[in-house]
């Protein structure tokens with residue numbers, strides 16, 4: 001892309017306009033009044049914004065689909081750049097088995113374009129609303145112990161840094177492992193190149209088992225192509241799912257609608273009532289049977305109503321004990337963990353800030369209904385979960401809420417200082433560092 005090439009077909013933007021604009025994330029818990037929200041149409045316009053004195057003084061954040069629970073965008077008072085019209089596949093290279101895609105493309109759009117061309121990404125997250133740059137920013141993972149995070153599938157990136165330069169980072173550059181999980185603070189990602197695999201279908205099987213039984217045999221999840229389970233809190237029930245490639249034709253869903261399960265599970269009822277609802281939901285979900293679907297669609301979960309969430313990645317070897325400790329905490333404290341606890345697995349990768357760096361990890365995700373008016377209702381339960389999982393060598397998901405300090409995290413990330421050096425080299429004034437990231441990186 002040349003300097004003057006268009007980023008989007010949208011309206012031209014001048015950097016002089018300051019129209020205070022409200023922005024909030026998907027759950028509504030992160031909100032603020034931005035100084036302005038801009039959708040630049042060309043790389044030159046983008047560079048103009050990044051070099052603008054006022055924008056630099058108050059800070060700049062790029063927004064994706066806003067599906068992070070953590071305050072990564074930190075909208076208040078800053079210039080927000082929305083690249084969601086900068087989307088589409090740039091090129092599929094069947095010889096190299098790669099796809100290059102514009103940063104504002106959603107995962108859903110990318111998956112559809114790849115499927116139409118006979119390809120797929122090697123792994124998928126539970127939703128596909130995110131932009132590709134947003135997903136990669138936070139080491140978004142999928143559901144396979146044989147595959148790394150989405151960030152690990154990036155083989156090249158183009159990024160406009162705070163000095164206005166466009167840098168192309170490829171597999172020959174040591175910085176690639178830094179850029180893979182960029183947290184939005186290295187610059188504006190313009191496009192990304194991912195490895196791809198031939199398109200295929202998955203046969204997904206869902207069944208109900210007791211949680212103690214699942215935890216006793218957790219090693220079975222080392223071998224699955226894709227899989228995981230949900231523990232239904234306030235019960236001893238787990239719903240296990242596994243998916244493997246198949247040539248069978250697609251089949252309709254045999255299970256109960258996700259919306260029904262969601263209504264039974266996403267509540268903040270007292271433990272006894274929640275337990276009864278969860279038990280009924282587990283019985284219904286456990287009748288799910290088998291279904292054959294396009295690979296990316298098979299790995300999607302039903303999108304819950306707005307929730308807040310915390311998630312930790314713990315080494316596979318510690319996972320069963322970590323979940324047992326969580327169960328004890330829920331029983332002991334009557335902790336109002338409402339939605340089913342989502343457990344999945346990811347292969348080790350090499351990204352400097354990946355929670356799965358150099359260890360096959362088990363992701364343990366807990367959500368709670370988001371109540372913007374009374375945040376304390378979700379803060380306390382999620383903080384209790386955070387305390388339990390931290391003790392099992394856990395690393396929190398960058399996009400979810402946690403209460404860890406930069407110092408604590410630095411001790412869990414051997415390449416923390418290397419990322420800091422890269423960030424300071426590319427953005428010495430901290431233009432892309434919002435309040436949450438500033439607390440982590442500069443205290």
Ligand SMILES: Cc1cc2nc3c(=O)[nH]c(=O)nc-3n(C[C@H](O)[C@H](O)[C@H](O)COP(=O)(O)OP(=O)(O)OC[C@H]3O[C@@H](n4cnc5c(N)ncnc54)[C@H](O)[C@@H]3O)c2cc1C
Nearest residue numbers: 064065066067068125126130131134137140141184189399
């Ligand atoms: C219901 C739900 C399900 C989820 N499921 C999973 C899951 O299965 N696995 C998992 O690991 N995570 C999951 N997540 C987390 C989600 O993948 C991350 O929050 C992801 O970062 C969201 O992408 P986004 O496009 O919404 O980015 P945003 O939340 O808008 O932004 C995230 C970060 O990316 C930066 N950014 C965005 N675009 C650019 C760009 N072009 N250049 C530079 N920086 C940029 C932002 O500044 C910010 O720092 C889930 C979240 C929700 C709400």
